[in-house]
Amino acid sequence: MTSPAARSVDGRRERGARTRDAVLARAVAIASEHGLEGLSIGGLADDLGMSKSGLFAHFGSKEELQLAAVDAAREIFVQAVVEPVGDRRGVARVEALTAAFVDYIRRSVFPGGCFFAAAASEFDGRPGPVREAVVGNMLRWRAALQRALDQAVADGELRPDVDTARVAYEVGSLLSGVNADYQLTGDPIVFDYVTHSVRERLDGLRAR
Amino acid sequence: MTSPAARSVDGRRERGARTRDAVLARAVAIASEHGLEGLSIGGLADDLGMSKSGLFAHFGSKEELQLAAVDAAREIFVQAVVEPVGDRRGVARVEALTAAFVDYIRRSVFPGGCFFAAAASEFDGRPGPVREAVVGNMLRWRAALQRALDQAVADGELRPDVDTARVAYEVGSLLSGVNADYQLTGDPIVFDYVTHSVRERLDGLRAR
Numbered sequence: 255m256t257s258p259a260a261r262s263v264d265g266r267r268e269r270g271a272r273t274r275d276a277v278l279a280r281a282v283a284i285a286s287e288h289g290l291e292g293l294s295i296g297g298l299a300d301d302l303g304m305s306k307s308g309l310f311a312h313f314g315s316k317e318e319l320q321l322a323a324v325d326a327a328r329e330i331f332v333q334a335v336v337e338p339v340g341d342r343r344g345v346a347r348v349e350a351l352t353a354a355f356v357d358y359i360r361r362s363v364f365p366g367g368c369f370f371a372a373a374a375s376e377f378d379g380r381p382g383p384v385r386e387a388v389v390g391n392m393l394r395w396r397a398a399l400q401r402a403l404d405q406a407v408a409d410g411e412l413r414p415d416v417d418t419a420r421v422a423y424e425v426g427s428l429l430s431g432v433n434a435d436y437q438l439t440g441d442p443i444v445f446d447y448v449t450h451s452v453r454e455r456l457d458g459l460r461a462r
Numbered sequence: 463m464t465s466p467a468a469r470s471v472d473g474r475r476e477r478g479a480r481t482r483d484a485v486l487a488r489a490v491a492i493a494s495e496h497g498l499e500g501l502s503i504g505g506l507a508d509d510l511g512m513s514k515s516g517l518f519a520h521f522g523s524k525e526e527l528q529l530a531a532v533d534a535a536r537e538i539f540v541q542a543v544v545e546p547v548g549d550r551r552g553v554a555r556v557e558a559l560t561a562a563f564v565d566y567i568r569r570s571v572f573p574g575g576c577f578f579a580a581a582a583s584e585f586d587g588r589p590g591p592v593r594e595a596v597v598g599n600m601l602r603w604r605a606a607l608q609r610a611l612d613q614a615v616a617d618g619e620l621r622p623d624v625d626t627a628r629v630a631y632e633v634g635s636l637l638s639g640v641n642a643d644y645q646l647t648g649d650p651i652v653f654d655y656v657t658h659s660v661r662e663r664l665d666g667l668r669a670r
Contacts (some may be wrong), residue, residue: 378575
C-alpha cells in the first residue's frame, strides 16, 4: 500500500515531469528556429508565461537548458527517423533510414529544419558540453548508418571490401545536403535526388 | 595630364577602398566565427579602433555590412577554390574543384570553416536580402559543379544519360559534409573520404 504522503509526492513528481516535457518541447522549437544560443531561461519563462524561478528549479542554468533541449531533440529524431525502420537490416535498413530522414525534413518535424545540423553549425566553434553533446549525437547517427552497412556486408549484400565508415559518411552527407538545400531553396526535388543517389550508390557496391 | 586636385581625389578614393577592404577582411573573419548576426557596425568599430561614424560612411547599415561581407567572402572563396583549377574541363575539373575545396577547409581559409555553410545555416530561416545573397552563392557554386559535369558529358567522358544536376548536388553535399565533419571532429580522415568518394562516383558514371 502506498501512503497518501507518498502518493502526493508521486503526483508532484508527475506534474513536474509533465511541465518539464512541455517546457522542453517549446525550448526545442525555439532553438530549432533561433539557435541554442537563442535559448534563455528568462526568455523561455516569458514565452511560456511561467516564473523565472520556476524554470530555474527545472534547469539550473542556460547550459543545462541547452543540454536538456539537445537531449529532447535527440528523442524526437530517434522517434521520427530511427524507430520507423523497425528491424530492417542491411541495405533495406539504409534505404528505410534514408526515406525516414527525407520524411523528417519534408514534414518539418523541427520548424527550422534538422535540429542537429543547425546545432552543429552553431556550436562547431564553441568548445564545451553542448558542443560535445552535439558531436556525440552526430557520431551516433553516423554509427547507426555504418552498423546497417556492416550488416549488409555481413549478409553478403554488399562487397566485402566496402569501406563502410566512408560510405556511412557519404550517406550522412547526402542526407545533410537535403536538409541544407531544402531549408534554403524550398525545392522538393532534393528529396528525389537523395533517394536515387543513395540507391544508386548502394547498387554500385552490391556483391555480384 | 591629371590635375593635382584630381590626384588628391584619386588618393582619397584609393585610401577609402583600402580601408574598406581591411574592414571587410576583419568583418568576414568575425562573421565566420560568430555568424553574420554577430556583425555590428559598433562592434566592428570597437574591434578595429575606428569611429562608428567612419564605418557608417562605408556601410550605411548592419544589413549593408552583412551583404558586403558575403560578397567579400565570395571573392575569397573563388580565389581559393575556383581559380586554382584553371581551365581544366569535365571530370578533371570536378576532381580539381574537389581537391581545392578540401584544401580550402584544411587550410582554414576562414577561421570558422566554410563561410557559406555557416551563413546558410544561420540565415535559412530569415528571409531578406542577406539570405538571398547566400542562396545565390550556393546556387552559383552548384551551377559551377554542374557545368563541369555537363562538359564531361559533352566530351564523352561521362554517359549521356547522367543527371548532372543530381550529381552536382551529390558532389556539393559530399563537400559540405567534409566541412561539417571537420569542424566538429577535427578528424582529417574526411579529406581522404571525399577524394575517394567523388572519384568513385565519377568512375561509376564513365562512358564505356
